[in-house]
Amino acid sequence: MNARTHDLRRSQPQLPPRQPVVRLKDFVRRFGDTTVISGLDLEIEPGEFVALLGRSGSGKTTLLRTLAGLDPAPGQDVVVPDSRAVVFQDARLLPWKKVWRNVALGLRQGDVRRRAEDALREVGLGHRLEAWPLTLSGGEAQRVALARALVREPSLLLLDEPFAALDALTRLRMHELVLSLWTRHRPAVMMVTHDVDEAIALADRIVLLDQGRIVTKERIEAPRGERGHVARGLRDRLLRALGGQLSDGPSPAEVIALHAGGLA
Amino acid sequence: MTPNRRLIARLTSARWLSPLVLLAAWEAGSRLGLIPERTLAAPSKVVATLWGMAISGELAANLWVSFLRIALGLAIGVTIGVVLALVAGLSRQGEVAVDPLMQIKRTIPTLALTPLFIVWFGIGETPKVALIAFASIFPVYLNLYSGIRGVDLRLLEGARSFGLSRAELVFHVILPGALPSLLVGLRYSLSVAILVLVVAEQINASAGLGYLINNARDFMRTDIIVVCLMIYAGLGLAADALVRAVEGRALAWRPSIVTQ
Numbered sequence: 146m147n148a149r150t151h152d153l154r155r156s157q158p159q160l161p162p163r164q165p166v167v168r169l170k171d172f173v174r175r176f177g178d179t180t181v182i183s184g185l186d187l188e189i190e191p192g193e194f195v196a197l198l199g200r201s202g203s204g205k206t207t208l209l210r211t212l213a214g215l216d217p218a219p220g221q222d223v224v225v226p227d228s229r230a231v232v233f234q235d236a237r238l239l240p241w242k243k244v245w246r247n248v249a250l251g252l253r254q255g256d257v258r259r260r261a262e263d264a265l266r267e268v269g270l271g272h273r274l275e276a277w278p279l280t281l282s283g284g285e286a287q288r289v290a291l292a293r294a295l296v297r298e299p300s301l302l303l304l305d306e307p308f309a310a311l312d313a314l315t316r317l318r319m320h321e322l323v324l325s326l327w328t329r330h331r332p333a334v335m336m337v338t339h340d341v342d343e344a345i346a347l348a349d350r351i352v353l354l355d356q357g358r359i360v361t362k363e364r365i366e367a368p369r370g371e372r373g374h375v376a377r378g379l380r381d382r383l384l385r386a387l388g389g390q391l392s393d394g395p396s397p398a399e400v401i402a403l404h405a406g407g408l409a
Numbered sequence: 410m411t412p413n414r415r416l417i418a419r420l421t422s423a424r425w426l427s428p429l430v431l432l433a434a435w436e437a438g439s440r441l442g443l444i445p446e447r448t449l450a451a452p453s454k455v456v457a458t459l460w461g462m463a464i465s466g467e468l469a470a471n472l473w474v475s476f477l478r479i480a481l482g483l484a485i486g487v488t489i490g491v492v493l494a495l496v497a498g499l500s501r502q503g504e505v506a507v508d509p510l511m512q513i514k515r516t517i518p519t520l521a522l523t524p525l526f527i528v529w530f531g532i533g534e535t536p537k538v539a540l541i542a543f544a545s546i547f548p549v550y551l552n553l554y555s556g557i558r559g560v561d562l563r564l565l566e567g568a569r570s571f572g573l574s575r576a577e578l579v580f581h582v583i584l585p586g587a588l589p590s591l592l593v594g595l596r597y598s599l600s601v602a603i604l605v606l607v608v609a610e611q612i613n614a615s616a617g618l619g620y621l622i623n624n625a626r627d628f629m630r631t632d633i634i635v636v637c638l639m640i641y642a643g644l645g646l647a648a649d650a651l652v653r654a655v656e657g658r659a660l661a662w663r664p665s666i667v668t669q
Contacts, residue, residue, distance in 0.1 A: 213570050230571065237567030241585040241662045250581065251571040277662045297571070 166191050166301050166333045167212060170222035174207055174357075181207045182357040191300065192331040196344035199354035200387060205337045208354065209305050212335060229301040230294035234309050236286035238278035238293075245274040248293045264296035265289070267329075268322060284315040288322065295326055302327075304336040308343065320347060324369065341383045345376050353386050361386040450632035458632040459639070467621075472640065474617040475606060478534065479644075482541025483602050487595065489542070490549030497550075498557030498587070499579065511550055519544040519601075520608055527612060537609040544605040548597035556590025557583055589663075592656050599648040607641060 167189035174182040182204045189195050199205040210216040211223065213231045238247045248261035265271055268288040278286060287307055294302055304323070308316040324347060327334055338344055344351045346369065353361035361383065367375050420426055432452055438444040439451030446454070462468040493511065496503035519540060526536040560583050568582045610619020618637050625633035 215566055215570055231567070233563070233567060235563065237564055239564060239568070239582060239585070241588075241660075242581070250568065251573045251577065277664075279662060279664045293571075 164191075165189055165224075166226050167335070168222075168224040169211075172211070172218070172221055172223060174204070174211065174216075174218065180357060185357065185359060187352065187359070189301070189333045189335060191333055194327060194334045194347060194349045195336070196348035196351045197335060197337045197354060198339065198341065198344050198351060198383060198387065199337075200339065203354045204357040205354050206305065209303055209335065209337050212301065213303050226300045228297060228299045229303060230297050230299040231303045231305060232287070232290045232294050232307045234306040236278075236283075236290040238281075238286055238289055240277065240279050242278070243274070244270070244276045244278060244281070244289055247278060247289060248296055250293065252296065260296055261292075264292040267295070267326065268292045283311055284319065287311065287319060291322065291326065295330055295332075298330065299332050302332040302334045304334065304338075306337055306339065309339070316343075323347065341380055341387070342376075344383070345372060345379055351379075351383065353383060355386070355388075446631065447629045448631065450630075450635060454632045455635045455639075458630075459636045462633070462636060468636075468640075471617050471621050475610060475619070475644075478537050478610070478617065479541060479602050479606050482538045482606075483545050483598065485538070486542035486545030486602070487549050487598060490546040490594070490598070491553060491591070493546070494550045494553035494557065498554045499583070508554070511547065515547055515551075519605060523608070523612065532613040536612060537606075537614075540609045541602045541605050545598035545602045548601060549591065549594040552590045552594030552597070553587055556587030556594075559590070560586035588659055589656075592652060592659065595655075596649065596652045599652065600645060603641065603644055603648065 165188040167187065169185055169187040172182060172185040172187070173180070185208070187208075197205050197208065207216065209231075211218050212225050213229065214225065215231075238244075239250070242250070245258065245261040245265060248264055249257045252260060262271070262274060265274055268291050270285060270288055270292065273281065273285065273289075278289070281289065290307070307323075308319050311319060320343065323334075336344070336347065345365065349365060351361075351363040351365070352359055353363075363379060363383065365372065365375065365379070435444070435449070436452050439446070439449070439454070444451075450458070459468070493507050497507040497511070498504070522543065523536070523540065526539055530536040530539055564586065565578060565582055568578055573581065607619065610617045611623055614620040614623065618640055622634055622637045625631070625637070
């Protein structure tokens with residue numbers, strides 16, 4: 146690791162006060178007669194890692210699409226940075242472009258090939274540059290998607306349940322990877338997930354969405370890897386707010402134990 | 410199993426055997442006088458005629474004429490089909506303007522237009538090329554149009570989230586995504602073009618495969634007719650092999666081809 150690397154155990158880097166990268170004020174989104182999101186306020190600081198929890202239909206995907214600029218919100222008080230990138234649950238790689246060209250998609254400046262190569266090395270796929278996307282495993286495809294997002298050096302990284310389709314072990318490895326990339330590049334992250342333990346393990350702040358409203362906000366001060374003692378109470382509160390929905394992921398103790406050893 | 414039985418078992422499971430038996434029976438029938446030559450020439454006679462026509466250059470010259478007709482007709486027809494499909498596929502107004510006309514065109518059997526084309530274009534090369542062009546528009550149009558409309562919206566959205574412009578989306582996502590459909594359309598267009606060629610060439614032609622067949626009919630040369638039929642079949646096979654070769658290169662990313 147080089148000198149740019151922040152110490153992960155310090156959950157908030159010491160930054161001068163800055164404008165939030167994301168600001169939504171009294172945000173409303175309707176489709177026809179259905180109100181999906183109503184009166185939502187949200188701010189995300191530069192470099193902050195926010196997890197957005199919610200059941201299916203709670204409006205979390207709609208919110209993410211708004212922040213991604215895929216769902217324009219005319220006449221509303223919405224501030225999002227121009228430099229943003231999305232990683233979707235399905236990697237959405239173009240099957241007819243080789244892996245490095247997928248990463249380079251839409252890049253216009255500089256040595257595009259070298260930038261794509263560097264990004265792929267960073268996610269551990271330096272050996273699959275010339276592979277066709279359909280020959281990748283699910284975890285590899287998701288790492289390519291991460292490289293494609295980070296090569297743009299976004300100030301806002303949006304993750305739409307990016308690990309939901311992966312097996313448990315691959316998912317834990319991806320958590321490690323996302324944290325180390327986040328530490329190195331420091332984008333603000335908003336990760337949509339329905340996995341409470343994933344949110345507890347990764348985020349600085351957890352926002353719980355239900356029926357288009359924020360019903361719970363939790364800030365986690367404990368450093369990542371030392372969250373064992375806060376995890377149980379937090380998990381219970383979040384699950385209760387979610388309506389007793391049970392997580393099918395590994396137990397919090399396992400997730401947190403794994404993260405405690407990692408990132409060395 | 411005895412070697413004899415094994416041989417019989419192999420023969421009864423061989424797919425090449427029945428065509429060979431048919432060919433042998435045909436040859437025997439001709440030699441014994443059961444099949445008169447004016448009905449159907451013997452296979453050996455057909456091969457000899459083919460060889461003679463190949464040596465004299467008669468075959469190559471006429472094949473070239475037919476090839477030019479089909480190449481020119483296809484080039485025009487496929488170009489028009491691709492342009493119309495792009496117009497209808499990429500814009501809502503284009504769809505409203507173009508698609509109804511194409512659906513009307515589809516209901517008219519191309520060959521039924523032959524008399525009209527003769528009135529318009531005379532009996533030279535023009536009506537032949539025009540018929541082939543007209544017939545080959547639709548398969549390309551229909552397949553490319555539905556291919557464009559069928560492009561995976563999630564891929565399109567993914568690419569859009571990285572700030573690609575409309576033109577870049579068309580170039581990087583929509584057209585490559587529609588390419589497999591275009592190639593299917595191209596394959597249909599090729600076989601339709603050969604079909605139309607057969608009929609169009611018999612309009613008062615003075616060269617080409619159709620001319621050879623017409624001439625042979627007048628002189629009851631069934632051997633030449635059979636040679637021409639073989640050439641038509643060969644053209645169909647060659648056209649298919651051509652599209653397959655293009656597919657193999659252009660769709661190398663497909664897993665079925667990747668894993669081979």
